[in-house]
Structure formats: C-alpha cells, structure tokens
Amino acid sequence: MAAGMRPTRRAVLGMGLAALAAPALAQGQWPNGPIRFIGVFPPGGGTDILSRIWCQAMATLTGEQFVVENRSGSGGNVGTEAIARATPDGRTIGLASVSALAISPTLYRRLPFDPTRDFAYLGGLWQLPNLLVVNNDVPARTVPELIALVKANPGRFSYASSGSGTTVHLSGAKFAAQAGLDMIHVPYRGGAPAHVDLLGGRVHMIFDNIPQALASARDGKVRALAVTGAQRSPQAPEIPTMAEFLPGFAITSWAGVMAPAGLPAPLVQRIAALTRQALATQDLATKFQDNGATVWPATPEEFAEFRAAEERAFAPIIQATGAQVD
Structure with a gap:
C-alpha cells in the first residue's frame, strides 16, 4: 500500500480474516467449511459416480459439505488445469486422473500444467x-x-x-x-x-x-x-x-485426490488421513466394488511415486500406437 493511503474497511476485514485463517492452515484444521471438489470428467460416467461416492463418504465423516464441480474436456486436462490454478488453501481439491497425469505428459506436446510441480498429491482413491x-x-x-x-x-x-x-x-x-x-x-x-x-x-x-x-x-x-x-x-x-487373446495386453485406470501445489504440509497430512479413513469404511468399499472399482488407499508419497512410474510406463505405449497429438 502506498505511503499516506488509509486501508479501506474491506481491506482491513480481508486482512483480519486472513490472519484468522492462517493458524488453522498451519495446524491442519480441515475442513472448516464447504469443500469444492473438481471432477475432470462430465457427470454420469464411471469416474464421476465413484468421485461422488467418495465425496459423500467424506461429508459423512467430517460433517461438512463436499460440492462436486465437473470441469470436463481434453481428456481431463481442463479440470486438471483448474485444480492447478486454484488457491492452495484446502477449500478446492480435485480428481487426480491417470489420463491427465500419466498419459497427457507424453500424449500432448504442450500442457497448461506440470504434473510434478503443480500439485500436492493427497492419496489414492481407486483402481479399475x-x-x-x-x-x-x-x-x-x-x-x-x-x-x-x-x-x-x-x-x-x-x-x-x-x-x-x-x-x-x-x-x-x-x-x-x-x-x-x-x-x-x-x-x-x-x-x-x-x-x-x-x-x-x-x-x-x-x-x-x-x-x-x-x-x-x-x-x-x-x-x-x-x-x-x-x-x-x-x-x-x-x-x-x-x-x-492378445498376450501382454493390460491397461488399468486409476484415480486419486490432489490439491494445488503450495498446500501447507499439515493440511496435506490431514486430508490424506481423512481420505484413508473414508476408504476404510465398509459402506464405501461395497459401493466401489458394486461399481467395479477396488479401493486404493495410497499415501501422498506412494501416490506421487506411482504417478511418476505410470507416466514412464505409458510413454512407450503411446509412442508405439502413434497416438500423440498437438
């Protein structure tokens, strides 16, 4: 703020709210209000169904509302970019998909996000x-x-x-x-x-x-x-x-949950722990199984390592099929 200028009432209020929120972020107090979950595919598909099952389990576990916002397009890249650009305050999280994070880095010559740099990986959700x-x-x-x-x-x-x-x-x-x-x-x-x-x-x-x-x-x-x-x-x-019929043919889909890079470490651990707790409930496991999915309770560290390994594994498949696009 320039010298001599007096802060407006709105600015003072904003600074006060930020000061109140900072300790909560540092201590990993989450959730403390409605959570926006960005789904990267349209409503009604298998991925969307499973995402909503997990969000409902998290809402039941925490007593807070989880609002699914579908941001589809470009094989999940549109929604994934929206997650990368969100404020890393824990109020916006989203689906980490195999397509955007392990396939797109080889498939597309240019991406609006970097899977290694732009996200905080919070944990696995399912494989199918x-x-x-x-x-x-x-x-x-x-x-x-x-x-x-x-x-x-x-x-x-x-x-x-x-x-x-x-x-x-x-x-x-x-x-x-x-x-x-x-x-x-x-x-x-x-x-x-x-x-x-x-x-x-x-x-x-x-x-x-x-x-x-x-x-x-x-x-x-x-x-x-x-x-x-x-x-x-x-x-x-x-x-x-x-x-x-075709020896060696094997492709598995997977998904996890992630947030924008810069999310405070206590929040990463808090969300990761709640995610694993939700995945451990029999109700969620049954619903996942009914939809053909297997619960995948990977830790943040395991998930990040797995994603990188999957990117390396998919690269030769993409190159062999000639599927690269601009």
Missing part, C-alpha cells in the same frame, strides 16, 4: 479395469471374432473414447495396434456421452471404465467381450481378459 463392449448390431461375440470382422472391413469400424489421452482411448489404440486393425477413433468429452452414442449405434465399440459398461452389458444394451486388467474382474469373472 476397462471393459470392451460392442453395440448389439456388431455381429461379434468374442474378441477373435471382432478382430476378424474389423480386419475384413478396414476403416469401417469405430471405437469411442472419453477423450484423447484417457485409458479408454489408449485401450482402443493399443487394441488396434496390437491386432493390426484399421479403426476410427471418435473422442468425446467424457464416458457418459460416448456411451450414449454407443447405445444409439453411432459408434461400434468402446473400452469403457467398467462401472457403466458392465451395467449396460448386464441390461442387454451392449455386449461385453473382455476386460483390460491383467486378471479377470471379481465383479465379472465370466468375462475374459484381453491378454487371453
């Missing part, structure tokens, strides 16, 4: 495989039949994704590359709109996150052919893995 489903008009009931069908009709079959750079996209790209197929990639802003077009017959297949895809398959709306995990899913043990 994707599920290959085809619309009912596709006359293939097994992966070998689908491969033969697509090979006989190059350039005529399409696979949807929840956006470029998601595991849904890379699962389809890896399938095409490993099986030697000529297919069209159709990206959407999230899994929910992609699924709508799959049901409507506007695209032929998708490697969707298992919650929504499995529900539609069991309702007879689509046909499930294989899961992308290294092992068969406990939720659908009757469905084979892709690796049973």
Whole structure:
C-alpha cells in the first residue's frame, strides 16, 4: 500500500480474516467449511459416480459439505488445469486422473500444467479395469471374432473414447495396434456421452471404465467381450481378459485426490488421513466394488511415486500406437 493511503474497511476485514485463517492452515484444521471438489470428467460416467461416492463418504465423516464441480474436456486436462490454478488453501481439491497425469505428459506436446510441480498429491482413491463392449448390431461375440470382422472391413469400424489421452482411448489404440486393425477413433468429452452414442449405434465399440459398461452389458444394451486388467474382474469373472487373446495386453485406470501445489504440509497430512479413513469404511468399499472399482488407499508419497512410474510406463505405449497429438 502506498505511503499516506488509509486501508479501506474491506481491506482491513480481508486482512483480519486472513490472519484468522492462517493458524488453522498451519495446524491442519480441515475442513472448516464447504469443500469444492473438481471432477475432470462430465457427470454420469464411471469416474464421476465413484468421485461422488467418495465425496459423500467424506461429508459423512467430517460433517461438512463436499460440492462436486465437473470441469470436463481434453481428456481431463481442463479440470486438471483448474485444480492447478486454484488457491492452495484446502477449500478446492480435485480428481487426480491417470489420463491427465500419466498419459497427457507424453500424449500432448504442450500442457497448461506440470504434473510434478503443480500439485500436492493427497492419496489414492481407486483402481479399475476397462471393459470392451460392442453395440448389439456388431455381429461379434468374442474378441477373435471382432478382430476378424474389423480386419475384413478396414476403416469401417469405430471405437469411442472419453477423450484423447484417457485409458479408454489408449485401450482402443493399443487394441488396434496390437491386432493390426484399421479403426476410427471418435473422442468425446467424457464416458457418459460416448456411451450414449454407443447405445444409439453411432459408434461400434468402446473400452469403457467398467462401472457403466458392465451395467449396460448386464441390461442387454451392449455386449461385453473382455476386460483390460491383467486378471479377470471379481465383479465379472465370466468375462475374459484381453491378454487371453492378445498376450501382454493390460491397461488399468486409476484415480486419486490432489490439491494445488503450495498446500501447507499439515493440511496435506490431514486430508490424506481423512481420505484413508473414508476408504476404510465398509459402506464405501461395497459401493466401489458394486461399481467395479477396488479401493486404493495410497499415501501422498506412494501416490506421487506411482504417478511418476505410470507416466514412464505409458510413454512407450503411446509412442508405439502413434497416438500423440498437438
């Protein structure tokens, strides 16, 4: 403030509130009011469903409100940038997705955030495989039949994704590359709109996150052919893995919770501890399992190390499939 200028009443009030908030931040008192949780995909998809289950568990545990704000686009990069740009005061946290944090750094030549520098990783939430489903008009009931069908009709079959750079996209790209197929990639802003077009017959297949895809398959709306995990899913043990037909094929989706870089260490530890406490409840574990996900209570340190390792692991897959974009 320039010499001789008197602070306004609003400025004095603001400085007073900041002074009151500072001790709470330093001591890790959280939450102390409504929390904004930025979801990086549209409402209605598997990731959004699981995020809301965790937010409800946190609200029950803490007695505070957790408000989900969906900021979708660019395979999760739009919402991830919003998290990076938020004030690191604990009032804004968000979804840490495999797509934005482990795939996008190799897939995109330029990103508006740095996964290593711009975030405080607070802990893991879940892991889950994707599920290959085809619309009912596709006359293939097994992966070998689908491969033969697509090979006989190059350039005529399409696979949807929840956006470029998601595991849904890379699962389809890896399938095409490993099986030697000529297919069209159709990206959407999230899994929910992609699924709508799959049901409507506007695209032929998708490697969707298992919650929504499995529900539609069991309702007879689509046909499930294989899961992308290294092992068969406990939720659908009757469905084979892709690796049973294409050796070495394995892609798993995961998500955690993070905040902007600069979040005070006591708050990091406080949020991490509450996250693990919520994940340990039987109600949440059951709901995750019902949606095809496995609870993943990684610590902040474990999560940060895992993310970096996943970025290294996905790089050769992206390079081999030629999936890089500007």
